Amino acid sequence: MKGNEAIAEAAIRAGVDGYFGYPITPQSEVMEYLMLQKPEERTGMVVLQAESEVASINMVYGAAGTGKKVMTSSSSPGISLMQEGISYIAGAELPCLIVNVVRGGPGLGTIQPSQADYFQSTKGGGHGDYRLIVLAPASVQEMADFVDLGFELAFKYRNPTMILSDGLIGQMMEKVELPPQKERVTEFDQSWAITGKTKDRERNIITSLNLDPDKQYEHNLKLQEKYKSMEQDVMFEKIDCDDADFLLVAYGSSARICQKVVEMARSRGKKVGLLRPQTLYPFPSNELARMARKVKGMMAVELSAGQMVEDVRLAVNGKVPVSHYGMMGGKIHSPDDVLKALEDKYIGGY
Amino acid sequence: MEFKEITREENLVYKRTPLMTDTPLSYCPGCGHGTVHRLIMEVVEEMGIQEDTIGIAPVGCSVLAYDFMDVDFSQAAHGRAPAVATAIKRLWPEKFVFTYQGDGDLAAIGTAETIHACNRGENIAIFFVNNGIYGMTGGQMAPTTLEGMRSSTSPYGRNSETMGPPYKITELIAQLDGTHYVTRQAVHKPGPVRKAKKAIRKALELQKENKGLSFIEFVSNCNSGWKMTPNDSNIWMEENMFPFYPMGDIKVDGKLVKG
Numbered sequence: 137m138k139g140n141e142a143i144a145e146a147a148i149r150a151g152v153d154g155y156f157g158y159p160i161t162p163q164s165e166v167m168e169y170l171m172l173q174k175p176e177e178r179t180g181m182v183v184l185q186a187e188s189e190v191a192s193i194n195m196v197y198g199a200a201g202t203g204k205k206v207m208t209s210s211s212s213p214g215i216s217l218m219q220e221g222i223s224y225i226a227g228a229e230l231p232c233l234i235v236n237v238v239r240g241g242p243g244l245g246t247i248q249p250s251q252a253d254y255f256q257s258t259k260g261g262g263h264g265d266y267r268l269i270v271l272a273p274a275s276v277q278e279m280a281d282f283v284d285l286g287f288e289l290a291f292k293y294r295n296p297t298m299i300l301s302d303g304l305i306g307q308m309m310e311k312v313e314l315p316p317q318k319e320r321v322t323e324f325d326q327s328w329a330i331t332g333k334t335k336d337r338e339r340n341i342i343t344s345l346n347l348d349p350d351k352q353y354e355h356n357l358k359l360q361e362k363y364k365s366m367e368q369d370v371m372f373e374k375i376d377c378d379d380a381d382f383l384l385v386a387y388g389s390s391a392r393i394c395q396k397v398v399e400m401a402r403s404r405g406k407k408v409g410l411l412r413p414q415t416l417y418p419f420p421s422n423e424l425a426r427m428a429r430k431v432k433g434m435m436a437v438e439l440s441a442g443q444m445v446e447d448v449r450l451a452v453n454g455k456v457p458v459s460h461y462g463m464m465g466g467k468i469h470s471p472d473d474v475l476k477a478l479e480d481k482y483i484g485g486y
Numbered sequence: 487m488e489f490k491e492i493t494r495e496e497n498l499v500y501k502r503t504p505l506m507t508d509t510p511l512s513y514c515p516g517c518g519h520g521t522v523h524r525l526i527m528e529v530v531e532e533m534g535i536q537e538d539t540i541g542i543a544p545v546g547c548s549v550l551a552y553d554f555m556d557v558d559f560s561q562a563a564h565g566r567a568p569a570v571a572t573a574i575k576r577l578w579p580e581k582f583v584f585t586y587q588g589d590g591d592l593a594a595i596g597t598a599e600t601i602h603a604c605n606r607g608e609n610i611a612i613f614f615v616n617n618g619i620y621g622m623t624g625g626q627m628a629p630t631t632l633e634g635m636r637s638s639t640s641p642y643g644r645n646s647e648t649m650g651p652p653y654k655i656t657e658l659i660a661q662l663d664g665t666h667y668v669t670r671q672a673v674h675k676p677g678p679v680r681k682a683k684k685a686i687r688k689a690l691e692l693q694k695e696n697k698g699l700s701f702i703e704f705v706s707n708c709n710s711g712w713k714m715t716p717n718d719s720n721i722w723m724e725e726n727m728f729p730f731y732p733m734g735d736i737k738v739d740g741k742l743v744k745g
Contacts, residue, residue, distance in 0.1 A: 154577050182576045187602035191569040194562065194599070198542070198570030199577050201560045206573070224563050330558040330574070332537045332581055341552045343543075343561035 139279040139306040140165035142314075143209065143235055143299070146283035148175050151318040152233075153204035154182040156195035158214060161247045162303040163237035166209040179320055189214040193221030193234075200230035201342035203329025205287055205321065209235035211303075212253050213244060215261075222296060223262030227344025229328075229359075231290035233283065234268070235299045237306035240465035249303035249389055250465020254443035257300045258417045265356055267363040269297040270416040271371075272387040276310035278414070284315055289369060293362055294328075300416060302439065304389040304468065371414035372423060376402065380409030382482055383427055384474075385448050386437040387413045390462065394437050396471040397478060406482060416444070421451035428455040435481055437474055438462040505531045509553045516716020518706030519547060521673040522615055523554050525683045526584070529690055530557065539582045540574055542567040544596075546588040547621040565596025568603035571610045582693055584611040589630040590620045593655040600659065607664025607698040611689040614656070614701065617708040618727060625711035629653055632726060637711070652730065656703040660737040666698040668737035672705050674720045678733070698740070705731045 137145070144166045147155060155175075157167045167185060175181035186192035192208045199206040210218065215236045225232060238253045240246035257270050269289045271282045279301060286297040324331050326340075333339040346352035373391075376398050377383065386394040391412040401408040411427060413420050428434070433456050436445035442460035449458045461477040463469045491497070505527035513519045530539050536557055543551040545564035552559030562570040567585035575583040592600050592614050603610070619637055620626040627637040627644060630652050634643040644652070660668040667689060671682035682704060689700035705727050709719035735743050 154573060156573060184572070184576060186569065187598055190566065191572075191599055191602065194566035194569040195573035197566075197573075198560055198562070199573035201570075202574055202577050204577050206577075220563055221566070228561075330540050330560055331578075332540065333556065333558045334537050339552075339556055339558050341559045341561070343552065343559075345549060345561060347550075 137276060137312050138165055138309050139273075139276045139301060140237065141169045142276045142280040142312050143283060144169035144173070145314055146280040147207060148173060148179055148181060149315050149317045150284045150287055151179060151205060151320040152181055152207055152287075153320055154184070154199045154206040155208065156184050156186050156192040156199070156206070157208050158186050158189045158192050158210065160189075160211045160214045162239060162306050163209050163211045163235065165306075166235065179317070181320070189217040190221065193218035193225075196232050196234070197221055197225050197228070197230065200225060200232040201228070201330045203324030203331065207233035207235065209237065211237045211239050212241050212250070215253065215256070219262035222268070223264050223266060224344050225296045226262075226266035226268070227264060228342050229294040230296065230342065231287070231294050232296050233286045233290060233299065234296055235301065238300065238302040238465075246466040247303065248466040249439060249468060251302055251388060251390060251439035251462075252441070252443065252465050253300065254416065254438065254440060257298050258419070258447070266359060267366075267417050269293065269295055269366060271297065271299050272414060272416050273299060273301055273305055274388050274391045274412060276305070276308065276312045279305060280312050280314055284318075293366060295362065300388070302389050367418045369415065370418040370420050372420040373412040373414060375410040375412065377409035377411060377427065379407050380430070381407045381432050382409070382478070383431045383434045384408060384410045384437055384478070385413070385424070385434055385444070386410065387416060387444065389468070390437045390439055393469060393471055393474060397474045400471060400475050401478060408478065408482075419447050419451070421447070424448060424451035425453065425455075428452040431456060433481060434458045435478060436460050437469070439465045439468065503527050503531065505536060505556045507554055507556050511554060512550055513547065514710045516707065516709045516719065517547075518617070518673045518704065519615060521679060522613065522682070522704050522706070523551065525673070525679065525686055526586075526613065527555050529683065529686045533687070533690060535582050535690070538580065539584070540578065542571045542574070542583070542585040544585070544587040544591040546591050548586055548588060548615065549622065551586050565591050565594070566599055567591065568596065568599040568608070568612065572603050572606070572608045575608055575610050579609070582690055584613055586613045587615070588621070589614070589616045589618065589628045593629040593653070597655070600655065601662070604659040604699050604701065605662045605664045607666070609693055609696050609698055611693055611700045611702070613686070614703045615706050616703050616731065617706045617711070618652070619708045619711040621708045621711050625708070629655070632730060654731065656701065657736060659701055660742060664699055665701055665737055666740050667692055667700040669701075669735045670703045670705060670731060670733055672728075672733060674707065674723065703731070705733070
């Protein structure tokens with residue numbers, strides 16, 4: 137099954153109530169798969185092709201306000217177009233899932249895989265001080281698994297979750313174990329969701345507007361506290377890290393490439409490990425700081441000019457040298473490319 | 487007559503609409519928004535559908551509509567109310583869903599969402615208050631600003647050659663198969679108020695019958711933006727706005743009204 141199809145099937149099985157999207161390569165299979173599956177018959181899920189990414193994210197905003205499980209998916213230029221809506225969703229504290237199957241940019245760029253949307257996804261993207269929960273799948277299995285996890289975290293924090301994938305993970309085919317079918321939820325949180333004002337409660341209002349500066353300030357303090365508390369849900373995978381004296385840090389498709397690099401390096405007698413963040417926000421900063429006490433150096437490998445490497449450097453805080461290697465999307469580095477860069481650093485030193 | 491006498495039950499001819507909240511309206515004295523709010527809430531009350539009604543507030547003067555109307559509300563990004571309403575209605579098909587939008591919101595930045603929600607025939611009501619100007623931001627030119635009309639961004643009057651002419655989005659969306667009931671109303675006098683209320687009732691009744699999209703334009707004034715007294719603005723509206731935006735039904739039962 138393709139990564140994009142795994143997202144779609146997992147969405148039906150997660151009991152998602154609504155999907156709103158707009159076609160864009162390389163993620164169009166998500167909506168195509170959903171439409172083929174007739175989810176309105178399988179679970180009663182609503183799937184609607186909107187007139188634009190702007191409309192789809194605002195449909196997600198509206199639908200998320202009802203307290204139901206809703207999502208969209210797109211690729212880089214479409215995600216850029218959605219940023220205003222994502223900021224509203226974060227400001228209004230609504231749970232939802234946004235899937236970004238990243239392609240190369242800037243601009244219309246290329247339809248080939250890239251990881252150059254890291255800044256946009258983890259640092260806000262739209263206007264205002266907000267964060268998304270960002271999950272980075274490295275396999276088709278994780279594409280499927282992170283749908284349910286994404287909603288779990290989104291509802292836990294009443295915050296949008298983004299699955300930050302890329303054209304490689306979205307398009308590649310792998311074996312996948314699909315989760316069991318969940319029932320769609322029929323009870324909604326009356327404390328905030330717009331379900332129709334009953335006599336026993338005040339009306340619920342979904343808004344991100346606070347004209348009173350004191351209220352806006354308080355709201356922002358509350359949001360910041362929430363973002364900080366997300367640290368408890370940080371997720372990462374460590375491969376061959378126990379005896380490692382050099383650490384690769386990579387997520388998503390680059391992590392898959394680096395898995396091979398670790399094997400190749402170890403066969404040449406070099407003690408290389410890989411730390412793979414599964415959540416990019418919250419970022420595994422504490423673990424990286426711990427690893428900085430054990431290794432001689434780190435190299436962040438990304439399909440970008442170097443974005444995540446900034447967070448690695450912040451976490452390591454100068455303890456060990458941190459370098460970056462990566463092609464900037466469109467073209468993909470091979471394990472050989474990475475190994476050569478690694479050996480230059482490893483042997484050549486800093 | 488004594489004060490006590492006047493306020494006796496049988497002498498009362500008007501009272502506050504129960505579904506309007508106690509929050510004082512933020513609109514300028516003489517503005518039509520408050521009347522449209524009140525009419526919508528009167529209809530919701532009379533139909534007994536408060537528990538099943540969800541409103542969508544726009545960006546603009548009526549961004550705080552949710553402070554005044556006592557039903558569940560979602561505020562929407564500028565122009566996106568029809569998309570927000572589409573999704574809410576699709577997920578809550580049994581609820582009554584309406585958007586409340588101004589002319590800048592609906593006919594400029596939100597044109598795509600307006601046209602596509604209308605074209606899909608979403609089973610919602612769109613209440614569109616057209617006062618020919620951006621009120622909230624301080625009186626800039628709107629897509630509905632009349633030819634020659636002054637605004638803060640057309641200080642010498644709207645020049646259709648360089649700024650484009652005003653356009654009638656209501657007639658435009660009436661051409662789409664998805665719209666079922668399209669009408670243009672006003673709320674500046676008791677007669678038009680009664681007609682406008684009937685139109686609102688019809689729109690919500692049609693929604694109950696799953697007839698598709700109802701669209702009501704309320705041609706209204708903006709005495710602050712137009713820089714006139716409330717009374718002068720109403721006279722100016724009758725003399726200048728109504729000839730370009732004529733009152734009455736444009737589409738009934740899914741059929742264009744010949745006229």
